[in-house]
Amino acid sequence: MSYQVHFFICTNGVTNPEKCGSKDAEEIHAQLKKKCSPLFDKKQLRINKSGCLGHCEKGVVAVIYPHNQWFFNLKLSDIDFLFSNIEQAINEPPFAGQT
Ligand code: FES
Secondary structure (H helix, E strand, O other): OOOEEEEEEEEOEEEEEEEEOOOOOHHHHHHHHHHOOOOOOOOEEEEHHHHHHHOOHHHHHOOEEEEOOOEEOHHHHHHHHHHHHHHHHHHHOOOOOOO
């Protein structure tokens, strides 16, 4: 199944203070999913946890595909910000260079 927007958030490294998993990544994932699930159907959006996305020093890290839109240093207070970006991504298909 393909999705219009696929959001990945790194939850790697729960016990390592230098990794996203130790910095509220699981809770950001849970709250964002709770906020988005009633508003978007399964073809529009999929929100997944991911392993390391290769930018640990900037964690918590997330990315929207196919837009290739990255987010760094995420906090629980960024849920509304992330929601707005996801909503915008769903409403605006990526341009050719982003796919
Ligand atoms: S642990 Fe999250 S980007 Fe590496």
